[in-house]
Amino acid sequence: MSESRCVRALVLGDHVNTDLLHPPRFFGTAREAVLPGFLGGYPPEVAARFRPGDLIVGGVNFGCGSSREAYVRAFRYAGVGGVIAHSFSRIFYRNLINAGIPLATHPTLYQALTPWETVHWETDGWTLTRCAGGEVIALTPPDAHLRRILAAGGLLRYLGLEAEHAV
């Protein structure tokens, strides 16, 4: 595993809610308003350590809470490479897929990884490789309908509301 392909995994727990991921007071549309709220419910060193491309790995019911997609913008602006959780809250799940942000499920990954462990996720495949040791972990992809939306690059492209080249 070449080091350059590795990113780090921010490992979080169960029931990570949208107010922790992006507190309401950072609601907005502009990058400068939204990005400072990324992971704003956690101590500031968490967001400071996150680098574009890094993954977020969580537990049960990840993303529970609000429907407001300001957190999706925050994820995009922060360059979240993908999210792998035990399970997702349903609105959050749709929102991430609609935005074309890769996601997958795995029942115990959040317990197996060490904090900020380096991993590699080839997001068009459904395996994760631990960079130290090279262990390959099989992930569960979203079901077929959702994979089609994800593969199209998000809902608007999938529905033909947006051309492939538009963004």
Next chain:
Amino acid sequence: MTISSPTRLEALLAEKAGRPVRAGEVVTLPVDVIMAHDATLALLIDEFTRLGCAVRDPDRVMVTCDHFAPPARIDWADLQRAVIDFSQRRGLDLRLYQGICHQLLLEDRRVTPGTLLVGADSHTTLAGAVGAVATGLGATDILACLATGETWFRVPESIGVTLTGAPKPWVMGRDAALYLLGHFGEAGAGYRALELRDRTANGLTMDSRAAICCMATEMGAKAALFVPDAVTAAFLRARDGAPWTFPDEDAAACAETLTIALDALDSLIACPHSPANIAGVREVEGTPLHQVYIGSCAGGRLEDFAMAAAIVAGRTVAPGLKVIAVPSSVTVMREAMRRGYIHTLLDAGVCVSNPSCGACGGIDKGVLGSGETALMTSTRNFQGRLGPRDSAVYLASTAVCAASALTGRITHPADVWWEEGR
């Protein structure tokens, strides 16, 4: 292999699909009503305009300005301006500062039993109080709904919930919701629907039903609906003047069922920092408070104002305690004024504000400062939602909130009201 009869959700969605559907399958269905509010529509206006989309059926849409009502920040005033202009330009039903989106849907004639309703807000489940199939979606899904008139659903499995008995006078629908949260936790009803049947002695009010359906989303539920009955029929007759009647149906065959005996239920409370972190009020009574909030789609309706007024009548709230009450709609506020509840609250020292989401969302009046603790009727108490990480929120019924408003500490409602035999 036996083929079980469809659940109510399966039957309602089959009607929309024009063919039988079963839990687990993905169906694309036309939606009857689409709701978006100032804090979600704002996110999709630029996209919608850039893509040259048109609203397929403006008559099916409701837009509310309730989260920033009115805005206290310039950037949010800018976002709301865009929402107002967009709605007016496209001929949408704009409700500017008329109340909380979910309460306005409950009051709207377009929302009836079986209506398929999607809203750009997680608490859209509330409309299940009248028997609608109602669920929350994000802004992008709503954008697509506005443009195409339809969206996809995974048909949910159903959980049958039966409510029985006669509640104590201070036990409200919110306590049943807190009981369910204790039972299911934050994810236990995930991706499923609650089908609620009211077998209580006197029938739960529509206000209590709304509080329960609203909070179902905090259990992960996709939808929650009360099987329409005499209470539903009376509500719809009063609202629409239409002669609704409903047969007394047997419960649909749900894979999982649950009965809540309201006789045995006492006031419950959700402790920091999860709406499912449930305790009895007695377990945390005496906890000092800095703020009490009565409002939100989970607790700002007429029966909440009636309860609050009954408890604080002739007394004053604890010195130094911030007590805020916000009606969930103009209709609620007008009736609460007519019945004298607002006067009673003002006389007791309660700050009564205009119909809106108020302090629930952490983006309007009523946020917390460092180290502050609040008791609220609102929907969520996630860490950092209302204030800094070291602030804390408890969630309970209006009876518990009003009782605690008098003492400045978490207080069981029986201690301030019923002991005097009121």
